[in-house]
Amino acid sequence: MKGIISFTYRTPKGADTVLYSDEMRAAKALLLAEDMERTGRANDIQFIDTHEYSWNLKELRKQLEEIKTEPHDVKIYFDGGFDLKSRKSGLGCAIYYEQNEKAYRLRRNALVEELESNNEAEYAALHLAVKEVEELGVHHMPITIIGDSQVVINQLSEDWPVYEKELAKWANRIEDKVEKLGLEVEFELVSRKKNREADQLATQALKEVNISSLKEMDR
Incomplete structure (x- = not known):
């Protein structure tokens, strides 16, 4: 807040x-x-x-x-990858948060087949992350969304316009969810090196390695 x-x-x-x-x-x-x-x-x-x-x-x-007592100080890392040969997409997200004076990391990935581009996979990865935040019960508080996609970060922060129809649909889905949850979002664009964890999760999804974990971290 x-x-x-x-x-x-x-x-x-x-x-x-x-x-x-x-x-x-x-x-x-x-x-x-x-x-x-x-x-x-x-x-x-x-x-x-x-x-x-x-x-x-x-x-x-x-x-x-x-x-x-609620999940707070939430940071979302997201990444998506699109394989041209298989036409499949790997989505990955890592969510860091605190609750009851303890720190946690939630990791999720997913393999999907209905997407058409890398940018769409990036949006889908963030949408996956926001849904996970909703499942955690996060609402009406600030969160930080971190990624290496210039398209997603700059479009959602309204620095760039959204011309592509499919990307606009994903942007609307995310913005509707954020508004419903009452989240105050800060966007942070980072290098791919600083987004390595989410990138690895997306890559593992493309290799059909499913990741779903929740771990308590050192504060």
């Missing part, structure tokens, strides 16, 4: 004004707001989220405690 801090700052001589912070994660906002509160010069402190809902500090503390 992201938002800004709104507060009234009052000087020792009684002059005051309303100030607003830059946008930040809720956990960071709470730390700063609690520190400002201790100075005795900041009053009427509110956290205003990206949906323009206001939380006082008590409400924000409670919300962050509840979030700890």
